Amino acid sequence: MQRRLHLNNDIVNEQRPDDVRNCRATEPISFRRIHRCVPGIVSALFFIGSAHLTWGQEPPDSHNTPSNRFVALENEIEKLRASDAQSSDVKRLIAIDVELRDQTSETAKQIQQSVLVALAEQGTAVSLEHLRSVFETQTHRRHDAAYAISVAAMDRPTDDQDWRYLVRSLMVVEGRQAVSVLQSLGRFRRRATKAAWVRQVILIALTLPEQDLPAALELLKFWTQHTPAPQGLVKDQLADYQAWFRDSYPDEPKPKLPVDMAGSRWTYNRLSGVLADLKSDRTSIAAGEVVYSRADCQKCHRRGNMKGQPQNNQLGPDLTSLGWRRQPKEILMAILYPSHHLNDEYPVTTVVLKGGMSVSGLMMPDERAGLKIVGSDGMATRFKRADIDETLASNVSNMPTGLLERLSLREIEQLMAFLSAQTGDADPHD
Ligand code: HEC
Numbered sequence: 001m002q003r004r005l006h007l008n009n010d011i012v013n014e015q016r017p018d019d020v021r022n023c024r025a026t027e028p029i030s031f032r033r034i035h036r037c038v039p040g041i042v043s044a045l046f047f048i049g050s051a052h053l054t055w056g057q058e059p060p061d062s063h064n065t066p067s068n069r070f071v072a073l074e075n076e077i078e079k080l081r082a083s084d085a086q087s088s089d090v091k092r093l094i095a096i097d098v099e100l101r102d103q104t105s106e107t108a109k110q111i112q113q114s115v116l117v118a119l120a121e122q123g124t125a126v127s128l129e130h131l132r133s134v135f136e137t138q139t140h141r142r143h144d145a146a147y148a149i150s151v152a153a154m155d156r157p158t159d160d161q162d163w164r165y166l167v168r169s170l171m172v173v174e175g176r177q178a179v180s181v182l183q184s185l186g187r188f189r190r191r192a193t194k195a196a197w198v199r200q201v202i203l204i205a206l207t208l209p210e211q212d213l214p215a216a217l218e219l220l221k222f223w224t225q226h227t228p229a230p231q232g233l234v235k236d237q238l239a240d241y242q243a244w245f246r247d248s249y250p251d252e253p254k255p256k257l258p259v260d261m262a263g264s265r266w267t268y269n270r271l272s273g274v275l276a277d278l279k280s281d282r283t284s285i286a287a288g289e290v291v292y293s294r295a296d297c298q299k300c301h302r303r304g305n306m307k308g309q310p311q312n313n314q315l316g317p318d319l320t321s322l323g324w325r326r327q328p329k330e331i332l333m334a335i336l337y338p339s340h341h342l343n344d345e346y347p348v349t350t351v352v353l354k355g356g357m358s359v360s361g362l363m364m365p366d367e368r369a370g371l372k373i374v375g376s377d378g379m380a381t382r383f384k385r386a387d388i389d390e391t392l393a394s395n396v397s398n399m400p401t402g403l404l405e406r407l408s409l410r411e412i413e414q415l416m417a418f419l420s421a422q423t424g425d426a427d428p429h430d
Contacts, residue, residue, distance in 0.1 A: 070107055077111070081118045090127045093119050097130070101138075112141070116148035123152055128162075135165055139327055142169060147177040150184035157187035167192065170200040171341075172327050178204050182215040192223045195249040196341075202245060202255040205238050213238060224248075253395045258337035266404045268336055271412060275328050279417040288418025291411045295403055299378050304424050315362055315374055316399055317343055323423040331419050338399035348398050349373065352390040353383055362398055363391075376400045 073096060080089045097115045100108045116134065119127040131152065135145035146169030153162045166185050173181050182201065192198055198220065205216035213234040220241050221227060228240035245255045260267040279285075292298065300315035322331065333340060350360040351373055359373045359381045366372035369382035376398045404412055 070111065073111055077114055077118055081121060087124070087126065090119065090122050090124050090130075093122070093127070094130050097134075113144050113147075116141075116144055117151055120148040120152035123156065128152055128159075132161065132165060135169070139324055142327060143172045143174070143177055145169075146173055147180055150177075150180045153184045154180075154187060157184065157189075160190065163188050163190050167197055170197065170204060171330060173204070174207065176212075179208065179212045179215045182219045186215070186219045186222055195245075195252045198223055199245060199249075199252060199255045202238070202241055203257065205241075206257050210234055217241075251393050251395065253339060253342055258333070258340045260336075261401060264402065264405060266336070266407075266412065268332065271332060271336075271404075271409075274409070274413050274416055275332060278328050278420060279413055280421065281417075284414050284417040285421045286418075287411075288414035288416070288421075291407065291415040292418055295407065295415065297403075300399065303422060315378070316346060319419065319422050320424045321422065323420045328416060328420050332416065335403060336401075338397035338401060339395060342395060342397060346398060348394040348396060350392045350394050351383070351388055352392070353387050354389045355387075360394055360396070374398075 077093070077096065080093055083089055093115050097112055097119075100112050100115075103109075103112075116131060119130055128149075131145050131148050135142050135149070138145070146165060149162050149165050149169075153159070153166065157163075163185070166181050169181055170178075182204070192201075201216055201219055201223070205213055205220070208216060217228075217234060217237050224241070224244070226241070226244050228237040228244075232240065242255050245252070258268075297319075298313055300313055301317065301319045302313050303319045326334070346362055348360055349363045350358055351363065352358040359375065361373040361375035361381075363371060363373050366380070366382050370384045371388075372380045372382045374380045404415075407415065
């Protein structure tokens with residue numbers, strides 16, 4: 001199978017036949033080899049990028065125009081990639097990354113991506129530490145950092161810390177970056193122990209083109225030790241893992257992609273433009289706060305140290321540091337499809353009472369009756385333990401679906417701006 005550099009699919013796909021010939025590989029990728037195979041592609045990437053660049057918000061400098069600066073950086077990175085790991089090279093690569101930190105142009109982003117890959121190739125303790133720090137502190141680059149970590153770990157699949165970053169990244173990586181993460185995870189000796197991680201690999205596999213499915217299937221086989229019928233097509237093997245997962249973990253949400261409610265106005269696909277052009281200006285954020293209040297979010301969620309928050313808003317997670325924890329696409333998914341990823345801390349229980357009545361929601365202690373169930377409408381049903389006939393775990397979230405339906409596109413943009421800007425430190429709530 002041919003493996004390719006995944007920096008930019010469009011350009012990489014224009015690989016010349018002679019590059020392709022030199023790059024056939026049956027083993028998972030080694031980035032040193034990729035570098036030897038496709039230096040021209042990396043250069044082409046920068047060249048094309050530089051041709052229409054804008055240098056963020058910085059005023060152009062007549063001596064050092066944006067394009068000159070990018071081309072210079074690109075050449076420098078090429079040289080650094082070709083040289084053997086030296087601490088000065090690593091320092092310089094990190095300095096370039098920091099220098100580009102506030103740049104928003106596509107070209108700057110691509111250069112940053114290639115800096116991360118170059119750091120992965122260097123493979124020193126300091127360079128790997130930088131990748132981990134980008135993963136932790138620059139949420140919007142988490143997938144790029146994970147991809148670089150997967151590259152570094154491909155040759156050295158031994159560090160438990162890398163393994164954990166790669167597993168966490170399963171929530172955000174897509175396409176070819178996801179394939180690299182899956183391949184890399186498959187090289188570790190450690191296997192996933194949580195059903196949610198296995199499910200996440202199945203969910204990623206459902207989004208991959210057929211030719212990329214083997215990477216996911218191999219990892220599933222290794223993690224689950226379950227072997228699907230060998231004569232099946234790769235798609236059938238994936239379906240086999242879905243069925244196996246349902247049987248093995250009946251209490252987990254089903255391993256399938258979320259389905260939009262019939263007739264819903266706002267779907268993930270329709271709102272993907274909001275993600276591509278996420279606002280971060282103060283006016284949008286302030287307007288988003290108003291939308292947040294009007295849409296009843298604070299009925300269940302706490303946020304910051306807001307005075308006067310209703311006392312019962314503990315029905316959902318604290319959103320104070322949401323923007324650190326989650327990428328905008330994860331936030332949008334969480335709002336559109338609340339039951340797709342359930343949070344263990346807010347388990348929904350269905351209680352059948354002896355009189356035959358049944359209620360679902362979050363079960364909590366109650367001062368008066370002993371227990372109460374708080375439903376998604378915020379209403380509490382109180383009862384005594386002795387009244388319970390049966391309790392059942394539910395995998396339908398207490399967070400209602402369709403919360404965005406009443407909002408306009410502009411309001412959703414503002415709400416997303418506001419939510420992504422929640423990057424405070426969550427105070428412990430007693
Ligand atoms: C009735 C309670 C309720 C309401 C109302 C509600 N949520 Fe939630 N929300 C939850 C629960 C419970 C979860 C945890 C998911 C789960 O396991 O069910 C959650 C999860 C989330 C998450 C994911 C948080 C994380 O830590 O990853 C986001 C984001 C979110 N809600 C945003 C909103 C927004 C925005 C609104 C208003 C439009 C809203 N929620 C209204 C209960 C609620």
